[in-house]
Amino acid sequence: MADAAFAGAASGIAARLRLIRTPSIGPVTYAQLLARFGTAQAALDAIPLLARRGGGRPPVLADPRAIAAEIARVAELGARHLFLDDPDYPPLLAQLENAPPALTMRGDLALLRRPCVAIVGARNASAAACRFARELAVQLGEGGATVVSGLARGVDTAAHVGALGTGTVGVIACGIDVVFPPENAALQERVGAQGLLLAEQPPGTEPRARHFPFRNRIIAGLSSGTVVVEAAPKSGSLITARLAAEAGREVMAVPGSPLDPRAQGCNLLIREGATLVQNAGDILQQIRPLDPRMVRAPGAGYGGPPPEDASDAVRRDVERLLGPVAVPVDELIRQSGHAPAPVSMVLLELELGGRLERHAGGRVSLVG
Missing domain, CATH: 1.10.10.10 (Winged helix-like DNA-binding domain superfamily/Winged helix DNA-binding domain)
Known part of the structure; x- marks a missing residue:
């Protein structure tokens, strides 16, 4: 009976991944299909009929062999899949309308039960900005917060280094077995071993420009607040700040010299209403009301009524x-x-x- 239960669980994981990895099925559609049909397999069975009703051809579903290979690869890496309806799924992230249906994770999920703060900023950050980000991360960790960032060059790297001893979460825009940038290979390994490493893309996926905004929404969604330390006006860091604001989270920024182009994005955020940050105490004071322990994740990640047949x-x-x-x-x-x-x-x-x-x-x- 135990073997049958294990086989059933494995087939359930495969069906959910096949639904998620089908290119034309995004997070909102995935959540609505589960809300309507109850299981991923039932949703897969219903897709051809639904597509015909919609006046088009059914989408080409993900190859079952690729799904089996992904499951085997994740196990080989000592990682596991985390699905939107799992009890361990991060509750703040689950509040997003487009919350990732599945994440690949390696490390300590307990870090997400503490208040989380995202620290993001320029890849070509100044030495002063990197030092400030590192010191902020140390102080936030000492204050009981988990530091979240994207394992990029510059500010992200400094934030992770500062928080390694107290708890940090790295969100990457590639597969969990791919390192980017290459010089952060040792740091990414330490984050996975001492903290928590998260990836939305399947193992083996190389980073592409289109993946980074998706990664940024995860960074913002995991966190009670986002702090920007040096950023150009049109940068990925400002995208993360915008996504945080749209999710109702705190947006904070470190002011900089108007003579430094790398400070323009932060100064712009402050002018538009972001909280000016001078130390970790400013951040901790802002994020306390959004302690994730006070937030209950929706069961299936979809807040509307389950879709029903239409006339x-x-x-x-x-x-x-x-x-x-x-x-x-x-x-x-x-x-x-x-x-x-x-x-x-x-x-x-x-x-x-x-x-x-x-x-x-x-x-x-x-x-x-």
Whole structure:
């Protein structure tokens, strides 16, 4: 009986990964499919019918052989998968509408049960900024916080080094077995051994430019607050700060000289309302209200009603309201006059049929 239970668990992991690794199924769609059908396998079985209802061809599902190879590789690395509906899934991250359905992790998950602070900044940071980031990380750790960053050059590296002794989380934009940048190989290994290493991409995935914004949302989502230490006006660090603000988290910045281009992003954030940070005490005072121990993660990561079958009338009304310009889903529900659940199902069908695109902020548009 134990062997049967293990086999059932393994097949459940494979089905969830196959759903997640299917390119046209994003985090929102994944969560809605599980909310509607209960299990990943039931969702996989239903996809062809849903896509036909949406007027398109069913998506090509992920290859089962690739999924089996991923599961074996994760086990070989001494890592494991962490799914959105697992009790250990980070509760603050689960609050995001587009929370990652699955993460690969290696290390100590208990670090995420403490208040988390993201420290991010320029890759070409000044020596003074790196020293300040490192000292902030040391002091935050001594104050009981976990430091989260992206294992990039510059400020990220300094933050991880400062927090190694007290607890740090590294979020990478590649597979958990890939090192980027190469000079951080030893640091990444130490973070995985002494802290916690997280990756959304499957093992073996090399970092691509499109992966970094996804990584940044995880950094912001894990954290009660994000601190920016030196950043250009159009940088990944400011993207992380924006994502933190959109998630309702604290955004903080270290001021710098107006003569230094690397300080312009931080000064801009402060001008727009970010908290000015001079020491770790300023940060700890801001993040206490968002202690993750006070937040309960949603069971399946989807806050709306489970989608339910829609009538032809609902389909006609929703498609009539859609166009190439992205519109909030709430507005579609209001103007259609239909309940949220069947409208959600129509959008799900259209997306699986390749006719709908989802945008940030809960907006959707027709493709083409």
